[in-house]
Amino acid sequence: MAKPRKPRLVRNRATRPAGPSRVILLNKPWGVLSQFTDKGTEGSARETLSSYVNVPQVYPAGRLDRDSEGLLILTNDGRLQHRIAHPDTKLPKTYLAQVEGEITEEALALLRKGVTLKDGITRPAKARRIDPPDWLWPRDPPVRYRKSVPDGWLELTLTEGRNRQVRRMTAAVGLPTLRLIRWQIGGWTLGGLQPGQWRDA
Incomplete structure (x- = not known):
């Protein structure tokens, strides 16, 4: 009769540093x-x-x-x-997005409810229209605008992190992102x- 195999030990790569955390x-x-x-x-x-x-x-x-x-x-x-x-931690992340187009209540409602993307429906997000941040630095290179199309700013808070998620979400509701700044992660x-x-x- 074969001896039962010992369970293989799996190292947890998520370890604490030997010195102080930074x-x-x-x-x-x-x-x-x-x-x-x-x-x-x-x-x-x-x-x-x-x-x-x-x-x-x-x-x-x-x-x-x-x-x-x-x-x-x-x-x-x-x-x-x-x-x-x-x-899985669902740590909230807040973004400021400059978008092309008119920000409507219908678009905000869709973002808050969840948007259907190719990889499934997003979790509900916090979404609101904001004034252009007066503290924001100029971007290098500058954002390309179309004079014939309005633009505005959104504040979005997500609890997931799919690839290029904010850009895909705003595009799905007809508001392509021109500029994207992450403002907050959890309490930072x-x-x-x-x-x-x-x-x-």
Whole structure:
């Protein structure tokens, strides 16, 4: 009779650091990858986090698309990184989106209820129309406008993190996103950080 196999031990990669935990809040500029090295095609010159954060053993908790701006959290705490990035935690993330088109109550209602995308219906979101932020830095390069089409600003709070979700949601309700800034993750906010600046949380 064969001996029963011992259960295989699975290492939990989400571990705490040997030293003190560190949490860094970065205002990621437009056009910067949410990683420290460019793993794209050879010879590409895409900018990475290494241009802004020179701190050893910290890694992004989640990601922010290259063409999006705003809050990116970096940490050396694997458990915290997992909690921030994993969709099961439903950690709220708030975005400010400049969109093309007239923001109607019908569009807001759809965003709040949940929008049908190719990968399923989104969770209900908090959505409201806001005035253009008077504290916002100018984008480099500037946003391209169409003079014949109005634009406005939305504040959206999501509890999931699908690929390019905000852009897909606004497009689905007829409001293509022109500019996207992440303002808040859980209890952490961008505060007064300018593009490329960071601070310890």
